[in-house]
Amino acid sequence: xxxxxxxxxxxxxxxxxxxxxxxxxPVAQPGAEKSFALLKSLAGTWQGSVQASSDELxxxxxxxKGNPWPAQVTLRVTSRGNAIVHEMWNPQVPDDPARYDHPxxxxxxxxxxxxxxxxxxxxxxxxxAARSSPVGNTIEFDLVSISGPLKIGYMxxxxxxxxxxxxxxxxxxxxxxxxxxxxHLTLQRxxxxxxxxxx
Numbered sequence: 001x002x003x004x005x006x007x008x009x010x011x012x013x014x015x016x017x018x019x020x021x022x023x024x025x026p027v028a029q030p031g032a033e034k035s036f037a038l039l040k041s042l043a044g045t046w047q048g049s050v051q052a053s054s055d056e057l058x059x060x061x062x063x064x065k066g067n068p069w070p071a072q073v074t075l076r077v078t079s080r081g082n083a084i085v086h087e088m089w090n091p092q093v094p095d096d097p098a099r100y101d102h103p104x105x106x107x108x109x110x111x112x113x114x115x116x117x118x119x120x121x122x123x124x125x126x127x128x129a130a131r132s133s134p135v136g137n138t139i140e141f142d143l144v145s146i147s148g149p150l151k152i153g154y155m156x157x158x159x160x161x162x163x164x165x166x167x168x169x170x171x172x173x174x175x176x177x178x179x180x181x182x183x184h185l186t187l188q189r190x191x192x193x194x195x196x197x198x199x
Contacts, residue, residue, distance in 0.1 A: 031132050036084075047071070049069065050069055050185050052181060053181055054179075071088060073187055084107040086105040104118075105119065123152070125148050126146040128155075128157070137162045138159060141159070153175055153177065156174065156175050168187055170184075
């Protein structure tokens with residue numbers, strides 16, 4: 001019996017695995033996808049306040065006078081739904097990211113993990129991974145790696161807690177001078193077209 005030439009490699013090497021599109025890529029676990037979808041639901045403009053757990057911070061970390069201070073946050077779904085961009089600033093100062101605080105964070109799925117990279121005003125870029133099992137509507141991120149200078153300090157944890165469609169809280173923890181400082185944001189969704197003066 002003649003073996004058709006096209007099948008000959010399969011007869012001679014029966015252990016060949018045929019590649020399937022996307023077969024080599026890890027698939028996100030339900031927990032990561034659920035958390036990513038929850039963050040996408042926060043897309044929009046938010047206003048509120050930031051409360052730091054310490055007033056005794058270096059001016060590079062806490063240049064604001066007074067505590068708490070105003071905050072504005074935008075979350076934008078981009079890159080065909082594969083990323084979320086989060087920006088934060090004080091709406092009472094001019095929109096000059098080169099001069100004033102304006103940290104940017106990008107969220108994305110990386111295999112079976114939900115990740116974020118935070119482009120910090122302290123000049124470094126911590127990457128964090130969400131915990132595999134979100135508790136209710138709380139999404140907690142822990143530090144995985146960091147690049148850039150660490151002289152001033154760095155963020156090492158972030159927690160997002162949506163309360164309802166129009167309210168959510170964020171907690172950003174930083175290690176500054178050997179101690180942990182928490183920045184708590186209380187935010188309310190703004191109607192479209194009411195983005196404030198910060199942008």
